[in-house]
Amino acid sequence: ACLGGALLALPGCSGAQSALEVTGREAADIYFLFIVATALSVVVTLLVLILLVIVLWGPQRWRARLGSDRVVIGGGIVLPVVLLSLLLGYGLFVLDAGASRVARAEDGVITIVGKRWWWEVAYTTADGDRVVSANELRLPVGRPVALRLESDNVIHSFWAPQLAGKLDMIPGRTNTLVVEATEPGVSRGQCAEYCGGAHALMSFFIIAMPPGEYDAWLRKEAAPARAPEAAIAQRGHDLFLENGCGACHTVRGTRAGGTIGPDLTHVGSRRSLAAATLPNDAEAFARWIKDNQHIKPENLMPAYENLEPDELAAIAAYLEGLD
Ligand code: CUA
Numbered sequence: 001a002c003l004g005g006a007l008l009a010l011p012g013c014s015g016a017q018s019a020l021e022v023t024g025r026e027a028a029d030i031y032f033l034f035i036v037a038t039a040l041s042v043v044v045t046l047l048v049l050i051l052l053v054i055v056l057w058g059p060q061r062w063r064a065r066l067g068s069d070r071v072v073i074g075g076g077i078v079l080p081v082v083l084l085s086l087l088l089g090y091g092l093f094v095l096d097a098g099a100s101r102v103a104r105a106e107d108g109v110i111t112i113v114g115k116r117w118w119w120e121v122a123y124t125t126a127d128g129d130r131v132v133s134a135n136e137l138r139l140p141v142g143r144p145v146a147l148r149l150e151s152d153n154v155i156h157s158f159w160a161p162q163l164a165g166k167l168d169m170i171p172g173r174t175n176t177l178v179v180e181a182t183e184p185g186v187s188r189g190q191c192a193e194y195c196g197g198a199h200a201l202m203s204f205f206i207i208a209m210p211p212g213e214y215d216a217w218l219r220k221e222a223a224p225a226r227a228p229e230a231a232i233a234q235r236g237h238d239l240f241l242e243n244g245c246g247a248c249h250t251v252r253g254t255r256a257g258g259t260i261g262p263d264l265t266h267v268g269s270r271r272s273l274a275a276a277t278l279p280n281d282a283e284a285f286a287r288w289i290k291d292n293q294h295i296k297p298e299n300l301m302p303a304y305e306n307l308e309p310d311e312l313a314a315i316a317a318y319l320e321g322l323d
Contacts, residue, residue, distance in 0.1 A: 016162070016187045016188040017161055017187065017188040017189070018162065019031065019034070019161040020034075021162055022162055022163075022182075023163065023181060023182055023183050023185055023187060023208060024160075024162060024163035024164050024179055024180060024181050024182055025180040025182055026163065026164035026165060026177075026178075026179055026180070027160075027161065027162055027163050027164050027165070028182070029094050030164075030165055032094075033090065033091060033094045036090065037091075040083060040087065044083065051066060051075075101178045102176075102178075103146035103176050103178055104144070106144075107143075107146045107178060108124075108140070108143055108144070108145040108146065109124060109145070109146050109148060110122065110123055110124075110137065110147055111147075111148040111150065112147055112148070112150070112158060113150045113151060113152060113169070114149075114150070114151040114152075114153070114156030114158070114169040114191070114195070114202075115152070116196060116198070116298075116299065116300060117195065117198040117201055117202035117275060118202065118262060118274070118275040119134060119135050119137075119202070120132060120133075120134055120262065120263075121133045121134060121135070121137055123138075123218055123221070125218055125219070125222050126215075129222055131218065131221050131222045132250070132263040132265075133221060133263060133266070133270070134262035134263060134270070134275075135203075135204050135205070135272060135274075135275045135276060136204055136205040136206070136270055136271055137160070137189070137204060137205070137206045137207070138207045138208075138209060138214060138217060138218075139163075139179070139181040139206065139207070139208045139209070139214070140208075140209060140210075140211040140214035140215070141208050141209065141210055141211060141214075142180065142181070142182070142211065143180065143211060144178055144179070144180045145178070145179055146176050146177075146178050147177045147178070148175075148176055149167055149168075149174065149175045149176070149177060150169055150171075150173075150174050150175075151169040151170060151171045152171060153171065153195075154171070154196065155168055155169065155170050155193050155195065156169040156193055156195045157169060157191060157192035157193035158177065158189065158191075158192075159189055159191070159192035160179075160187065160188075160204075160206050161187075161189070162206070163187065163189070163206055164177055164179045165177075166192045168193060169193075181206075181208035183208065184208050184209055184210055185207075185208055186205055186207050186208075187205070187206045187208075188203060188204070188205055188206070188276065189203065189204045190202070190203045190204075191203070196298070197297055197298050198297060198299060201275060201296050202275050203275055203276035203277070204275060204276055205271045205272060205276060207271070224252040224253030225251050225252055225264075225265045225266070225322050226253075226321070226322065226323070227253070228318055229321075230317065230321070232313070232314050232317045232318075233314070233321045234318075235314040236313075236314035236315040236316065236317050236318025236319070237318045239307075239314055240315055240318055240319075241254070241255065241256060243307070245258075245315075246258055247260075248261040248300075248301070249261045249263065249264045250263045250264065250265065251263075251264050251265050252265040253265070261300065264319060264322060265322065266322055266323060267280075267319055267322050268280070268319060268320045268323040269322075269323040273288055274288055274292070274295065274299075277296060278295065280320075281320065282313070282316040282317055282320045285312075285315070285320060286309075286312040286313060286315075289303075289307065289315060290304055290305055290312055291305075
């Protein structure tokens with residue numbers, strides 16, 4: 001039964017948000033620490049079980065020897081102190097080498113701000129322009145990047161298990177986490193500090209790309225939004241502005257310049273909507289605009305229940321086209 005219970009937990013060991021499938025340098029150090037600690041624990045547990053069996057059912061002279069002062073003091077005090085001290089030292093070494101590595105001048109810089117309940121992600125281009133996106137973190141493989149973690153409301157915690165350890169985002173201060181993706185691919189991260197009702201719906205994707213692809217993506221991301229072509233998207237653009245969406249959202253290249261909600265300039269190219277809560281398609285856009293207070297209760301966006309289905313479809317077509 002115990003073995004069966006343990007096996008049931010194994011499915012949790014894989015997937016896009018597993019600390020046991022690492023794709024980042026810092027996460028690899030933490031993974032190795034986990035393996036060392038687990039292996040040591042298994043050895044100690046087996047040793048204790050063997051001794052227990054001997055004490056309960058072993059030959060009399062073995063039992064007598066196990067009861068001596070030397071064995072009790074050596075095995076009960078000295079051995080645990082030595083093993084745990086070694087493990088503590090190694091853990092502190094990994095902590096010092098990874099989570100608290102000071103950013104160097106040549107590292108890239110990406111600023112991530114915890115919002116209720118989503119992530120603002122700001123990149124800096126080679127020309128020094130600030131490019132704001134949301135809810136996904138793109139990284140160039142093999143280049144260290146300093147993540148500047150901030151919050152303008154409550155405490156959140158940035159946790160990307162496959163990439164690195166977790167670090168809190170605290171209002172009024174900047175915590176820096178230096179990360180380096182070691183292979184291209186997509187993984188998932190999650191807010192790891194309870195921050196209100198929709199804390200569990202505050203997730204994001206990490207997309208690690210070959211450096212050349214990353215640079216091309218950032219150039220595209222820095223460009224203003226594409227003008228709508230289809231008639232339905234043009235109508236959506238007009239409705240977007242008429243309904244005041246631009247008071248909270250920015251779409252660069254239009255007069256929408258709000259900063260309360262996510263920048264939507266290239267929202268159609270993102271992997272998800274609403275911080276990895278919904279897929280990124282026209283139907284999800286329409287659902288979110290009309291029903292977001294049910295999908296993510298108490299988020300800062302009002303629900304636009306007044307919009308007709310054809311108006312929602314037009315706005316959705318416009319946003320979906322912002323790739
Ligand atoms: Cu943000 Cu929990």
